Amino acid sequence: MIKDRNLKPGMKLVAQYKGTIYHMEVTETKDGIRYRLSEAPFSEFKSPSAAGSEVMGGNACNGWRFWSLEGQEPKPRQSKATKPDTTDFRRIPGGRAWCEACCKAFKVEAGTTPTACPEGHTPDGTTTEAEKEAATA
Secondary structure, three states: OOOOOOOOOOOEEEEEEOOEEEEEEEEEEOOEEEEEEOOOOOOEEOOHHHHHHHHOOOOOOOHHHHOEEOOOOOOOOOOOOOOOOOOOOEEEOOOEEEEOOOOEEEEOOOOOOOOOOOOOEOOOOOEOHHHHHHHHO
């Protein structure tokens, strides 16, 4: 994110979009300040927002938030999807639990903690004897 909007010619900006890093330089032309994007066929823009929109395939873009000064880019985002810290199956409505290994829900008696799903998967990822037998059958 660019906090100081007073960009000078020669400043370099970077942005990451869908895993690709884009580079842009602030330039001075006879028409005033322009933003030159190195990765686009039409590479000169009147604003950081117009350059960001080009990168995003024509979608509206707030260029001041999209671009960062080179060397001041934000840390890469970590995936929001994380494994739960618990060693229990994930509970879902209806008195059921969800097994991540086989991607199936199964019934759980109220007040109990399942030690394995009907397929034999355990919360800690080990394989039960029943699962080993089913795999070799």
